[in-house]
Amino acid sequence: MSAAPAGPRGAPDVRTRFAPSPTGPLHLGHAFSALTAAQLAEKAGGTFLLRIEDIDRQRSKPEWEQRIYDDLRWLGLEWPEPVLRQSERMAAYDDALELLWRAGLLYPCSCSRADIYQAASAPQEGAPLTGPDGIVYPGTCRPADAPARRTDRRPGGALRLDMARAAGRLGDMPYMETGEGGPRSVAGPAAMMVERIGDVVLQRRDFGTSYHLAVVVDDAAQGVTLVTRGADLAEATPIHVLLQRLLGLPLPWYHHHRLIRDETGRRLAKRDDARAISRYRAEGATPENIRRMVGLA
Structure with a gap:
């Protein structure tokens, strides 16, 4: 597996997270994001957290949430329990x-x-x-x-x-x-x-x-010190920094990773079921195959 990017220097407790929404299947882009966050935490001797972002109650489904847990465990990831769920907050x-x-x-x-x-x-x-x-x-x-x-x-x-x-x-x-x-x-x-x-x-x-x-x-409630997410959310970061300052919350570091794209250059979305982790699993792929597909092995 290739080396993960360096974490925040001087941060004694790196806590980062993967925060999917249970509104469809996880795809290769999700795998890359989760594995990147886990690598950053592991390299710094920190903690990888999972959060279920299910504020959209109409689209969020229990079966999709369960598949998130199944896919991530299959990839070899672990996280502290209980998992924070936005619908409870x-x-x-x-x-x-x-x-x-x-x-x-x-x-x-x-x-x-x-x-x-x-x-x-x-x-x-x-x-x-x-x-x-x-x-x-x-x-x-x-x-x-x-x-x-x-x-x-x-x-x-x-x-x-x-x-x-x-x-x-x-x-x-x-x-x-x-x-x-x-x-x-x-x-x-x-x-x-x-x-x-x-x-x-x-x-x-x-x-x-x-x-x-x-x-x-x-992020404040979970003590996140390093926000790991895709580059498509980088332009929203000033909004979050502004809210953190207005609410008197700690300012984490940010890591915006590259996006996984299809053959036409479009970033993957949940409609790309052909690239769903569960489909690769069903077709006999291994976690190491997934890591190679997203450039982490």
Whole structure:
């Protein structure tokens, strides 16, 4: 097996994680991510954690969760029990939302995706800007005053982060990344997030939270010191660093690994069932075969 990238220097307890959603079969890209995280933890004498990100209750299924455990154990991975499951942590996310609401940083939003596209595509707006969550929100529902100063938060609806208010409380936001080139400090002014990222959703009306909020709260709860994930999530990292600072949470290091792609150059998705780990298992592949396929052996 090839050497894993170096972990954070000076970090006495490297704790990293693999955090899949039980909404379909794990594929070769998942195998690469899980094995990379496990290698980073093993090389540093640290801990590999598993988290089940199942806030999407409609798409998350028990059979997919069980297959995650089966596939990862077949690959030879182990993790501490019990496994953290996001569906059991809604109270923690609600506490974080309440803190941000009371700070005057959230506001309700009733816009649909179609509303946002129409507003952002208006002739006077020019070409819509896109960020980590797609089209940058044009601010249709953003109030002139902070809602927390006028009323109590109502549960169940969508809530957005007022990025301008949040960025106004912070200056530069440095964080550490590590990879094959060694560790490096990444810094950028929070103010640039107003235009490039916009008012991200922190509570979806159908989830009660959002990926951005849940992942930050859970990384802190699990004591994660090194966030290991694909390069496609690198542009979301400033959002997470900003939330960590607003919520007073520890700042982990980040490792964004390469993506596994198909013959056409597209990154793999759960629709790529032909590359599902379980299918390779059924066809007689070994864990070592999988490692070679993703370039880790």
